[in-house]
Amino acid sequence: MTKDKSLGLVTVATLTAVLAFSLVEIVSADGHEPYEAAFNKDGELVRPAGWREWVFVGSPLTPNSLNGGAAPFPEFHSVYIDPESWAHYKKTGEFREGTMFAKELTLVGDTAATSGIGFFNGKLQGFEIAHKDSKRYSDDTGGWAYYSFGHHDEPYNSTAAAMPTASCAACHTASAAEDMVFTQYYPILKNAKGAGDAAAGTGG
């Protein structure tokens, strides 16, 4: 009888441990809670926490100096995808409902260093989000919406209203290679499409 009780205790403890492990695995896939877009009462998107630790996919540069002093996106655009959508894209090659790209803009600082002549990251200068949700957004924008949290240093704005179609979606509709995303400029995404774990950077 004592043995039975003891066994029961071990079983419950083991099951509890397994359950706890499973819950943590689900909650913290890729170290982040699955991101779900949040909106305030005015329908504005709330800036997501932890986006700087999302997966980096590329950093095009449109220097102000080459764009009449005022590039539309000044100047580095460092682009990240949320971890769950990255995992989905690696596996299926598709941008899932809920996919979110974060874009941080950074000014050019120095233009020469020991590594050569060029463009070096200066001051942080803005934050934007692209969000896919076919139920929330119009077919006219391919089921995506675009948000600007300000073109200035941190702290970025806390919330943002969706930009008018002409401001963002029009260019994405006209020129983006895949599902409103400019994958043609993001070799990391192109290579990751359906590539599975290899997309994470294979080991030696």
Next chain:
Amino acid sequence: MTKDKSLGLVTVATLTAVLAFSLVEIVSADGHEPYEAAFNKDGELVRPAGWREWVFVGSPLTPNSLNGGAAPFPEFHSVYIDPESWAHYKKTGEFREGTMFAKELTLVGDTAATSGIGFFNGKLQGFEIAHKDSKRYSDDTGGWAYYSFGHHDEPYNSTAAAMPTASCAACHTASAAEDMVFTQYYPILKNAKGAGDAAAGTGG
């Protein structure tokens, strides 16, 4: 007596759950197993798996077109830090023993897009690692070593020997702002130094 046993069971189960949670937290901080450098029998560093999902810190650009057709680092340098060292740097403002930076090099592809005139990521073109280990490496290199896994497309080389001091460490010694790291060109690192969770990108 029954109540006591029941309470005991709940306590054990709770403790087990807490323990299981803690273990998982340690093993999978930021979704990655803590990275530990591995070396082959010739003392060469093995290219780490999963580096592309490390934390992005910046992407300077030294275009070949501005460097006589052959920039030392062609051309985008996308730099990542391993997640444990990022967590440590956020908390303490110091690069811990074992810190590893990964640098992926990408050629410039297009130079014009709907977003403006500039430089857009083209073909992947190389992979390098900087590794801090004061016990393994000489004081002459500040306790760091630098590895190149080839300046070419993927697959990158599986292993790499440490580069000679003159090739890498000399410039880092002469010009890097902090502990052999060019933090002056990485606003994400500068802002993260000791900033705690805010460095992850605060929410709305």
